[in-house]
Amino acid sequence: MKRFIALVIAAFALAGCSNFVTDFGIPTLRFHPVSFGPAAGGYQVSFEVQPIPGSPSAYVTRIYINGTPSQLSGFGVAECLPPTTADACPKLAQTLTFAANPGTLEITGYQAQSLNGTVRDITLPAPVLINP
DSSP, rough: OHHHHHHHHHHHHHHHGGGGOOOOOOOOEEEEEEEEEEEEEEEOOOOOEEEEOOOOOOEEEEEEEETTTTOOOOOEEEEOOSSSOOSSSSEEEEEEEEEEEOOOEEEEEEEETTTOOOOEEEEEEEEEEEEE
């Protein structure tokens, strides 16, 4: 009976503490610059998005460029199973189009939504330069 009471007290203590909430299903992504320069529709900046091994599939709702959301529409990210090498994970090509050269562009983070609906903003440890 003492164990049961201790378990009930521990359950109530943990249930009231928000520090034990975890987000499952948020992918960890890498960004790779591909190209930038004038194009027929204006100035285009292209880059690739790639999950790291072990990342689950999810939906990227925003990419933060220079700290603000870009005009990219959301896109899905495929699962990348752990035994694969980093370069074997699927790459997704993304393109931004501007009327003129926007100057320096850096990807500073992204917002992802897991398959269970959890949304989280991720800040990259270091910005990724996609247009010098």
